[in-house]
Amino acid sequence: MSSIDVFNLFRGFPSRPAKGFADLFPTRFNGRMSSVPIRGAVLDLGSNTFKLLLAEQAGGVLRITHEKAYPVRLGEGVAVTGRLQSTAVRRALKMLFFLQKIISSFGPSKVVAVGTGALRRARNRKTFLQPAAKILRQPVVMLSGLEEGRLIALAARSLSRPPRPRYHLDLGGGSLEVIDSQNPKKPKIQSLDLGCVAVRDTLLSRQPPSPDEWMRARGKIESALRKLPRPNRSAQATFTGGTGHAYACLLRKKNVKARRLENLPIRRAELIRLILQLLPLSPKKIARLPGMPEDRATVALPAFLVLDEAIQRLRLSKIRISTHGLRYGIWLAYLAKAPVRTIVR
Template identity: 25%
Template structure:
């Protein structure tokens, strides 16, 4: 997205400074301002923040449901309706970015676009229509940015004796797992078991039944074989849930079980509290889930399979502690910028 650097000379010739000129001048005195667009399978996220050499401050964030998952899972193709939703959402984001006088825009596309047969056409159309350059990243890079974000976020919630930890980021098109200690990622991988793909593969009933759960477990046993080997090697007992659906888990526990203590980056979750909402959510139909306190509409369709996946990991690998990180890929982009500036 091409945004001019505020035309210093043309705005400051003469003695008169209008309100717009004052705004432009202020922009030169503040920290760098960045906008990150995370283009996921079901949700697009916009994060606008100012960052310095040591930290960043979130100025604005938004998420919009784009629901690209169904055609991607079935045909690896983004249809005309999906493209329309993409352009509408990005057009809204572009207007918001202009309002905040952003210095740099980074737009990142993940599973849905990287696996689409018409990836190049979609990226070109976005560039031609909106002047936004989209970078399509692979699963390895996606997992790396998720790791960077969560390593930064969980310091207040994870003690030195808790490492290594298993970081988990559940998406519509893919799910990332990272095993990390206090200083590095020991292992990371992106799996094509996003919740849209999982629903398309299993086609569970509404509400889900025991047979559906057994079939999901069998599917996960087959798809996550390499995770099983790494878990046996490193034996992490702390699960770090990376934003997204885990944010909803925090809100649901807070609204239906008990108030939670949290900070701006992370939150400790009692496994019994998770189990409580897990057993409350499972028997509910989609219509009933829409009325469940703490659950936003855009996650009501996939919350059941997401929670089955989380419970599967907790039970299969003997997770003893659950931490929710409020950071994910988009924050990882900003943290990486801070790290790069320190090197310079």
Template identity: 25%
Template structure:
């Protein structure tokens, strides 16, 4: 694996290239390995592990040694998978935890030394645009305005998209406003508590996020919202809500990605989650013990977004930064304009 895979030159044989995208967030380490296909790309391998890299970051301002160790072990798995699949082009990004930590640079150096991977700390604007690249295909083409949001572990990105969905190259032109809030499920849960969450403490979380959202809401107040306006969400929070709504016996991406939910259905699920104990949340197959203390913080961020941007519909995306990275890498290599008929 080259030292800086995201700086590799484009492959001369895009139809046989294998690409990788890694997203290291405050809570999760996620990898996708894919090959181009006629309608996008075909995933050939994937990896996801909750590492909680940003655990305690809000209080200390530093990444903890235990969290660093967990994360480096996960990254070693990712490297092995990329090597096994013969990845030729990759981009490996780190987001809010590494941006915010005083020892973020030291962590990147340790990853280089111990896992032999070069992570790129991206800024918030890049993170927002990658979320757009990964999810915008799910926006209703009839809507003149769509609010896309990504609730992360340490930050949450919101993007206002104008106009109908177009070709890949037109995506950036649709972004009219964007913001990145310095709050995510990990940071909010650590401040307010995530195990025992009363309706009063939940409301305090919502109000905190509403205050952060106020300027962005004012900025987009004059934008057009036709009757097709909707929210488009990507994150563990919204996919969890979808899974609970569908009463899935185990999480199934095929049933969740692209699902439309009515506003009343979202409200019902959040009420159900608020009524559950921690043990009940942990026992739910679409939540699990590793996320049971975070899901209500995510719901509070979602509730603040719903209050600021009322919409009858929410579309769920089980896709995001990794898919955006893959789309941008493959587009830069011209894989959809060269020998299209030979893709599997």
């Protein structure tokens, strides 16, 4: 019996665009190349990590000064309780103080900070947003699932190598965004509560799971993904999120810089092999695997499961990693004065 056969035995509606987002950050390029450089900072306050991008753009060249994901786990427990945990808020605010110092030393002319999945879901989000606004000296803008997907799609379509993909998937801690760009002018965007932290907390809180728990988790994820129409034939697809980095590090059994993973294919056969490797292990044992990123140990299994189920649903044999996620979409939509032609790191 093949490994795939063994594995098979284990068997949000679109929201409105973020209110006030365009009013706060109205910059858009008009097709003309601007020679005036702009220094900007983008801060993506995600459910599992805070991602910071510091860059300067002159004409069509975007020069990256700093780009890093910082583990925070702000969304820990939100999928179960609907509330941010006090320890997570304190941890996140401490990190925000640190990041604000980095931003200030860079001296950007514009800063855009956005909140996503966990903050959308948390009823007590103000316990984080209000002190965060004081630290950053400006409000954090909440993105709806639809607006988040639109910005991710903008980055994927604008910065991916040809051929441009029909699908783009972004797996965060709180949600999974799936963008179908069969009609590029009117992409279909779905935001699903299938982030790796949310799935871990609600469906796979005990690791390793029992066979019944595993089958139930697969069934719930498969059911949620039925909102996505199945294509008639295979299509090109790209993927963003820390899960791609974990996949590459585990395959190569060493840490790999995320920026070197552009266009790396995630193949389903390899993904299944990794799932079977992780399935009987505790998070402590997973953390000790060669190459395993420390901050991904507790979410790697649920993340790989969600990705595999999505690949099956969309009839994909593989999906290519893109290093241009939400933060690049924000840059393109609200900071860039000209289309980005070249990225220099």
